[in-house]
Amino acid sequence: MTARLIDKEFDRIILGIDPGTNIMGYGVLGCNKKTFQLISMGVITLGKVDSHALKLKKIFERTLALIDGYHPDEMALEAPFYGKNVQSMLKLGRAQGVAMAAGLYRDVPIFEYAPKKIKQSITGSGNSSKEQVAGILKSLLKFDEIPKNLDATDGMAAAVCHYFQGGKPTSNSKSYGSWNAFLTDNPDRVK
Numbered sequence: 001m002t003a004r005l006i007d008k009e010f011d012r013i014i015l016g017i018d019p020g021t022n023i024m025g026y027g028v029l030g031c032n033k034k035t036f037q038l039i040s041m042g043v044i045t046l047g048k049v050d051s052h053a054l055k056l057k058k059i060f061e062r063t064l065a066l067i068d069g070y071h072p073d074e075m076a077l078e079a080p081f082y083g084k085n086v087q088s089m090l091k092l093g094r095a096q097g098v099a100m101a102a103g104l105y106r107d108v109p110i111f112e113y114a115p116k117k118i119k120q121s122i123t124g125s126g127n128s129s130k131e132q133v134a135g136i137l138k139s140l141l142k143f144d145e146i147p148k149n150l151d152a153t154d155g156m157a158a159a160v161c162h163y164f165q166g167g168k169p170t171s172n173s174k175s176y177g178s179w180n181a182f183l184t185d186n187p188d189r190v191k
Contacts (some may be wrong), residue, residue, distance in 0.1 A: 012138075013039065015072035015108070017063070018151050019096040021055050023045045024062070025149070027156025028070045029163060034174040036163050039070065041156045043149045052091065056098045063102035075103040076162035078154065079099025079112045113161050118154075120160040133157050 010030035018025035027041040028159030044062045046055045066077075077099060079091045096112075103110050122133050122140075134146045134153040137160065147153060 003166075010037075012073040014130045014154045014162050015066060015070060015075045015103075016022075016135055016157065016162065017075065017077045017096075017099045018158060019059070019077060019092060019099050020046075020151060021052065021059075021091045022094065023149060023151045024099070024158055025151030025153070025155030027152065027159045028064055028066070028072065029156065029159040031163055036154070036160070038143055041147070041152045043147075043151050047118075052113040056094055057093055057111045059098045060102050061090055063099045064106065065107045067102060067108060072108055074111060074162065075100075075108045076111045076113060076149035076158040078158050079114050081115050111156060111162050113164075113165075118157050118161040122157050132155065 010032055011033050014029045014031060016027040016029065023046065024044040025041075026044065028039040031038045044059070046058055049055045049058055060189045066072075077096055080089055080096055100110050100112075113121075119128045119133055120126040122128070122136050125132075130153070131146075132148040134150050137143075137153050137156055138146055140160065143154070
């Protein structure tokens with residue numbers, strides 16, 4: 001989904017990513033001192049890609065294309081949540097890592113937010129549904145209709161959450177400016 005035409009320059013642009021190996025949601029938010037505007041949001045569908053490795057390659061390439069197309073100043077990602085299915089969480093973590101790698105490759109600062117933190121910053125409750133988050137974003141960003149796939153609004157929610165945090169990591173978020181910073185903070189993720 002592409003927003004209406006952009007009629008002004010922005011102080012900064014935030015790329016929000018909701019990582020996934022079947023569907024990756026993204027949102028691009030233009031920010032000025034006290035206002036923000038939807039630039040674009042959508043999904044990257046990966047369901048027809050057979051190999052997990054090829055899905056990761058596609059995530060990297062498409063994230064680079066978003067970065068090269070919109071030139072974000074920062075990237076906000078939804079952190080993987082700890083569910084019952086370890087294999088799903090592992091695949092989701094790989095998808096997030098590849099999206100982060102694309103940002104780091106282009107020297108875009110990375111900020112990571114827990115799903116509950118994102119929901120809380122948008123709706124006031126960390127237990128909100130995807131539909132509630134989408135409804136609030138529709139009102140805040142004044143888009144005409146909620147996308148069919150809510151992964152798009154989840155990606156946008158990460159960007160809006162980051163905007164609400166003032167671009168500074170909170171106790172529930174992490175920021176990485178380089179591979180070394182990420183590796184130092186996450187030695188267990190590299191083997």
